Amino acid sequence: MREKLIELKNVTYTYEADEEGAPGYTAVRDVSLDIYKGEFVAVLGHNGSGKSTMAKTMNAIFEPTQGTVTVNGIVADSEEKGNEIRRIVGMVFQNPDNQIVATVVEDDVAFGPENLGVEPSEIRRRVDDALKTVGMYELREREPHKLSGGQKQRVAIAGVLAMQTQGIILDEPTAMLDPTGREEVLKTIIRLNKEMGITVVLITHFMDEAVHADRVVVMDGGTVIAEGTPQEIFSQEEFLKAHSLDIPQTAQLCRRLGFEECILTPDECVEKLTSVLGGAAQ
Amino acid sequence: MVRDITFGQYYAGKSLLHRMDPRMKLILTFGMIVAIFICHNFYSLALMALFAAAAVVFSGVPAKMILKSIKPVMVILAFTAILNIFYTKGGETYFEWWKISVTEKGVNTALFTVIRIIVLVVISSLLTYTTTPTMLTDAIERLLSPLKIFHVKVHTLAMMMTLALRFIPTLIEEIERIMNAQKARGADLESGGLIHRAKALVPIFIPLMVSSFRRAYELAFAMTCRCYTGGNGRTRMKQMKLHARDFITLFVCLAVVAGIIVLNHFFTRII
C-alpha cells in the first residue's frame, strides 16, 4: 500500500475580491489529487491554468477556500499546522532572484535549518551536503547575484534539501532559465527523486521535463483534466494541443512513423530506430 | 561600482584581521577612532600612525588599495590643510605677504589634522576591507541583541539590512534594464530642464515600484516556505567565537591607547 504524502480533497481556491469591487477570481476548482511518497509528479498546464495556485495550497501557503489539504496526516487548517507542513514539504519558485535571502550562497542554504532551530554544527553539515548534492559546493562563498539562473535555482533547491523535507514542490523552476540552466536544474530534480527518494511535484509547461515523471497531471481552467503516466498523456496530441500544450517532438515523430508504443525521449527513439533499421551497414 | 555593494570594498583574504571576530573588530575600530582624537601631539599621533601602518601590514591588503581609499578624501585634506595654514596663527612667522601669513602653529596644525584624517580613513577602511557588509550586519545584530530587553527588534532590523544588501544589486540591474527598454522607445533621459527630467523618470520609477512590490510579495512567500517566523527559536550556522587572536589584538590596542595617554602627558600639546 502506497503512503500518501499530500492529499487534496475537493480543493477550491478563490482570490479575494479587491477594494475596487472586482470580483474574486477562482483559480482552482474542486481539485482532488493525491501525491504518494517517493513519487515524481509533473503538473502541466498553460499559463493561468491554476497550477501555481494549486501548488501553493499543497504546502499551506494558501489555505483553501473550500476543501481540505492534508500533508503527512496533518490537516492544513491553521497557521501552526501550516508551519508544521512546511517542514515536510518545501517549495522552489519560478524567479530565482526572489527567493534567495542571503548575500552569500552558503548562508542562504542555511536559512531554512536556522529557522528550524537546528544545532549550528548540524546546519554546517546539512548545508555542505546539500550544496554537494546540487553541485554548488565549490561556489559556496559566492554572492548569489553573480550566479547564473541555473545556479541560483540549484542554490534554492539546496535550501530546501538542507531543511530535510520529505517532499519538494517546484513551481516552474526552469521557466526563466536558458537551455543550459534548464538542463542543470532538471538533472538535479531527477537526482533528488531517484537517488534520494524525495517526493517531487514539478509544475511546468515544458513537455520534455514532464516525460521524466512517474505521473503527469494536466490542468486547465483550475481543474485537473487528465492524469496518467507520461505515455498515456503524451499519446493524446490533439487533446493537449487544444489546451495550449504540446507533445514532445520525439513522440510526434514516433507517431508519424506509426510506432505503436509511445516513445518519449530521444534516446529511446534512437534505440527503437536502430532496431527497426537494423545495423548501420546499409 | 555600486553593484558591488554586497561585498562593499571587501578584499578577500585570510589575514589576522580577516579572521578576527567581526564584533571585536567593530568595537576596536570604534575604540581606535576615538583614540585618534585623544592624541594631542605629534608623538602620540606618530604612535597611532604606527599602529595603523602595522594594522595595514597585518591585514594583507595591498598599499595600493589603501591609497585608493584615501583618494576620495583628498579634497577634504587639501581644504583643511589650506584653512589651517592660513587661519591658525601663533609662534614663529615663516612667511608674510599682504594680509596673508603662514605661522609655525598654522603649519603644525595643518600637518597634524591631515595625518589625523589619513589615519582615521585608513583604520575605518581596514574594517570594510577585511569584513563583508554581511558579517558587519551580523556583528551589529549580536552586539545589539541585549537591547531586546527594551523591546528593540534587533533581529528584524538586521534581517532588513541583510535583505537590503541582497537586493540592492538586483534592483540596480533592474533599473538598468527598465532604462534601456524605455530608451529604446525613445525616452529622453539626458536633456531638458529639471521638470522635464523629473517627468522622464516616471516611466522608470513606476515599473520599478511594480516589480519591487512583486519581488517583496514573492520573497515573503519564499521565506514563509522556509519556515521563517521571525527571530524566535532561530539558530545560526556561523557562530561568532572569540579566539586568542581577538584578545591579543585587544591587548595591543589597549597598549597603544595607554602609550598615547603617556605621550600626551609628557610632550606639549599641539592641538
Added chain:
Amino acid sequence: MTYPIELRNVSYYYSPGTPLQVAALKNINLKIGEGELAGIIGHTGSGKSTLISHFNGLLRPVEGSVIIDGEDLAKDKETLRAARFKVGLCFQYPEAQLFEETVARDIAFGPKNMKLSDEEINERVKKAAEFVGLKPELLEKSPFDLSGGEKRRAAIAGVMAMEPKVLVLDEPAAGLDPGGKNEILSMISEYKKRTGCTVVLVSHSMEDIASVADRVIVMNAGTIAMDGTVDEVFSHSAELRSMGLNVPEITRIFIRLRELGYDVPADVYSVEKGAQILREMIRRRSV
C-alpha cells in the same frame, strides 16, 4: 547599397582600460538586408544582447562603426536619436516596461516620443494593438490588470507602434506555454509578411528560430560563429550543441543516428521532414 543594419569591425569591451576588461564583441562584421527575417542565437553570455544593443545605439562600439539605414551613428546626436525609432528594440520580458495608466497610453509612449500628431498616434496604437491581437476593450484598461500573455503583447505593441524599419525582439516567447509561444511566433512572421519590415529575432532555442527565420546568425564568445540559411546552419547541428545551444529533439535524434553510422542528413529540424526521411528508410529496409 544601403542596409537597414550594417556593422563594420565592431568591437565592444566591458570595463575598458582596466584589468577587468572583457571583450563582449570581437570585430563583428554584419549586414542585415531589407525585409529579412534573421534569427540570432547564442547561449547566455555569447554577446547576442550586447550585439542588438548596438543596433539602436544604446551601446556605442569601442571600435568600428554601426551604420543604420546608411547613416553612421557616430555622426551626431540626431542620427543616434533617429536610430532609436528606426530600430525598434523589444527586450526580454518586455512587460517589465509597462507604466502608463492605460494600455493605449502605454503603447503611445514611443510614438509620442517621436513627436507625432495625436491622430497619427491614435491610428498607430489601434493598428499595433490589432497586430498583436489585443481586443479594443482592453486598450482602456490598466496594463497591470492584463493577464501575463496580454501584458507581453501590449509591450510588443508599444515597440511596433513606432513603426520601425527594423523590429528586434529578444526572446519574445520566454516563459510562455507552447500555445502562447506558437501564437507569438506566428504573429511575428505575420508582421513581417504584412509590413515587409526587417525583423531580427533573438533566442537561445534553435527550434523557435527555425520555425520562422530565413537566416540564422550564431553568436559564440563575442564573435559570429556561423551565418547562413536555416538549412546551412543546421547542417552543423552537432557544433551548435557543443556551443551550449538547444537544438530540437528531432535534430538530436538525427545527430545520434549519424554518430551510429547511419547515412542520414544532418540538417533535419522539423518533425515532418524527419518522419519523411525515416519512413523512406524503413520502407527501403523492408523490401
